[in-house]
């Protein structure tokens with residue numbers, strides 16, 4: 001863990017805003033994990049690692065993303081930072097599958113998220129939306145993570161609407177799944 005922490009600090013030292021973001025997201029994730037009885041060390045690490053490759057350009061992406069994925073996501077290149085960071089930490093630190101999955105899918109979430117991913121997904125937004133509704137979203141997340149996932153995406157939807165933009169298909173899939181889960185149409189333990 002120490003190595004990962006130092007690695008992230010060194011990597012983002014040139015980008016103080018991003019460094020503050022990942023440290024804040026890590027701490028928010030850790031606290032939500034404790035409240036919901038999820039592995040808090042893992043949640044903390046997920047927050048630290050998730051935007052590691054935010055400022056890496058093509059060389060890093062070419063090294064840590066398969067050629068199939070580079071092609072597959074060529075129209076969604078904002079996902080490259082998530083995919084490459086997940087692969088970087090898997091190769092260099094042998095992180096476990098749920099952490100890998102969390103880093104890789106933190107941008108849009110997905111259906112049936114593992115607990116670490118769910119917490120990271122919400123925490124990332126709590127900080128990003130901090131000026132508007134972070135306290136509200138955080139309080140919601142302390143009570144119900146599934147409800148907080150839905151609110152995270154809906155607040156993003158409202159933000160995008162102001163710019164005449166829409167949610168991505170994968171975000172809509174995540175939203176629909178968690179709305180159905182909350183309505184009792186899907187039953188799962190995740």
Ligand SMILES: [Fe+2]
Pocket residue numbers: 050051081082106107
């Ligand atoms: Fe990100």
Ligand SMILES: [Fe+2]
Pocket residue numbers: 021025050051124
């Ligand atoms: Fe982030």
